Amino acid sequence: MAVLNELEKIWYFMKRDIVSFSTYKTNIFVLLLTAVFGALSFAFVGQSSINQSVTNAYDTNYTTYLIIGLAFNTYLGQALTLVQKTINPWALEEVLVSPTGLATFIIGSSIWGFIWSTAVVAIYLLLGVYAFGIILTINVVGTLIVLALGIGTFIGFSMIGSGILILTKQGDPITALITIATSLFGNVLFPPSVLPPLLQIIAYVTPPYYFFTCIRHVLLGWTIQMILPDLLILTLMCAIIVPVGYVVYSVCLKTARKNGTLSWF
Amino acid sequence: MQTENAIETINLIKKFKSTVPNGNGFLRRKTITVNAVDGINLTVKKGELFGLLGPNGAGKTTLVKMLCTLLPPDGGTALINGFDIVKQQMQVKRSLGTLFSVGERGFFWRLNGYRNLEFFAAIYNVPRQKRNERILEVLKLVGLENNTYMTFQKYSGGMKRKLALARTLLPDPPIIMLDEPTTGLDAISSRTIRDFVQTTVRETGKTVLYTTHYIEEAAQICTKIGILKQGKIVAYDSPEALKAKIKKDEQIELVVEGIEQTQIERMRMLPGVIEVTEKNDQPLMAGQRGIHIELQSVDQLPLIFDFLFEQKIKLVNFKREEPTLEDAFIELTRKT
Numbered sequence: 001m002a003v004l005n006e007l008e009k010i011w012y013f014m015k016r017d018i019v020s021f022s023t024y025k026t027n028i029f030v031l032l033l034t035a036v037f038g039a040l041s042f043a044f045v046g047q048s049s050i051n052q053s054v055t056n057a058y059d060t061n062y063t064t065y066l067i068i069g070l071a072f073n074t075y076l077g078q079a080l081t082l083v084q085k086t087i088n089p090w091a092l093e094e095v096l097v098s099p100t101g102l103a104t105f106i107i108g109s110s111i112w113g114f115i116w117s118t119a120v121v122a123i124y125l126l127l128g129v130y131a132f133g134i135i136l137t138i139n140v141v142g143t144l145i146v147l148a149l150g151i152g153t154f155i156g157f158s159m160i161g162s163g164i165l166i167l168t169k170q171g172d173p174i175t176a177l178i179t180i181a182t183s184l185f186g187n188v189l190f191p192p193s194v195l196p197p198l199l200q201i202i203a204y205v206t207p208p209y210y211f212f213t214c215i216r217h218v219l220l221g222w223t224i225q226m227i228l229p230d231l232l233i234l235t236l237m238c239a240i241i242v243p244v245g246y247v248v249y250s251v252c253l254k255t256a257r258k259n260g261t262l263s264w265f
Numbered sequence: 266m267q268t269e270n271a272i273e274t275i276n277l278i279k280k281f282k283s284t285v286p287n288g289n290g291f292l293r294r295k296t297i298t299v300n301a302v303d304g305i306n307l308t309v310k311k312g313e314l315f316g317l318l319g320p321n322g323a324g325k326t327t328l329v330k331m332l333c334t335l336l337p338p339d340g341g342t343a344l345i346n347g348f349d350i351v352k353q354q355m356q357v358k359r360s361l362g363t364l365f366s367v368g369e370r371g372f373f374w375r376l377n378g379y380r381n382l383e384f385f386a387a388i389y390n391v392p393r394q395k396r397n398e399r400i401l402e403v404l405k406l407v408g409l410e411n412n413t414y415m416t417f418q419k420y421s422g423g424m425k426r427k428l429a430l431a432r433t434l435l436p437d438p439p440i441i442m443l444d445e446p447t448t449g450l451d452a453i454s455s456r457t458i459r460d461f462v463q464t465t466v467r468e469t470g471k472t473v474l475y476t477t478h479y480i481e482e483a484a485q486i487c488t489k490i491g492i493l494k495q496g497k498i499v500a501y502d503s504p505e506a507l508k509a510k511i512k513k514d515e516q517i518e519l520v521v522e523g524i525e526q527t528q529i530e531r532m533r534m535l536p537g538v539i540e541v542t543e544k545n546d547q548p549l550m551a552g553q554r555g556i557h558i559e560l561q562s563v564d565q566l567p568l569i570f571d572f573l574f575e576q577k578i579k580l581v582n583f584k585r586e587e588p589t590l591e592d593a594f595i596e597l598t599r600k601t
Contacts, residue, residue, distance in 0.1 A: 024375075097358060100389075
């Protein structure tokens, strides 16, 4: 009964977000347009050296590589800003005085964002398949596992960034750092193997690299056994970052409540 | 838990640290500690409409935020409906409805009034079967039944505050805390909210903690008042008892006709008269003068009337000034 009650609350969070979202008609149009043009503009970027690296690593072409990278980058972007969206101090105060737990609040506040991101990913992939002829052989279980680990890791980063933001009110270095690191070293637009050796080292210690490596492989039909080393590293990173994020967020929230600065912007 | 007290604070303390400039130099700062709530012991009985009166920065909002579990205390504790604000937070939250001073902040501006309340009804555990009925009921209670489906962003300031009040009432809590609910509202909206609190909320037997810095507002609707200054309760009683605490000279105002300046001078010499001043702040007829007299005691009043009678001075109007709650507030917050 309690679970049903919580599920129903989550439904109302989502319903609230759908109604709010549907009123921003221009924004919906722009978001859809961005997805379409994002796919179109990057599809022609392929360089010969990049192509060779992509072929060596994934046995596919650069268009396929790029479309998968862009599509799932939106997912990670959603996860990265997820917790921040819930720390609007006014909304946070209203929820903290209600008999609803913070976990329900965070999950409920984010679920619609993920559904929308799924739709955007689907647009990217459908365009890739039907307009650019990319061939996907999706390992569904593998995809779900890699997605869960990637989203989890980025929610961990989001909690660290949001915790800092609760205290600093402005300026979240973690989110900015992760966004830049993902663009430069994350294996989103080009494989790290085209980078200078020193920068390649940075790429190999960042979670986005492992996420994008694994997600591409499972979408191209690789089995879990085949990606196991990268998957284990991603799992380890997720297992460290999520609890660290939760602790940082909780400590920062507690500190802000104690200092009476929660409602400050 | 059965208890006759709705709210009880026991030596409740909240301290805030802040940095202030320390001498010359941009970077030279020192940390100071401010006792925002300084050992408050307060009891609000069930069904009482308790007013917490205090100037800006007295600690009213801090106290409210502590009582609704938003701020952890640095010392002492408080019981809400018998539940401890530190150890039994979920029970406290179920017993309370809180309207913050800018209560409209947490709403979703693109949703209409009904959808906003539907969301809050879910997170406040209003039973699913009763939800629709309860939403329409509270919207009607606050007078928004004709604006149910208007988007929140189109609401006026008064309507937004009424919707916040409706949200507070939604889970039907036994205790309601209203933190400066009329601040920033026009006179009509303020009056509507005051009337609503005084009648509708009281009729349902709820306990209300009403914070305000408007003295007359507290005097008008509250059965008991606590005056808060620099985090301390400096007075606590009924509005009438607080007024009675003010030791004030007897003040009377007369409008008289045909009085000479020499007679005013002679009036000053009467026993028990402290001061006689002319007061012409109201429109008077030709030949009339306003006189303000301070007496040591009301016992000297017959001497004034005797003097007027003997001197054949016509008394047109007489008013004895009662101490107001404002007098009590100023006196109590000044002397402590």
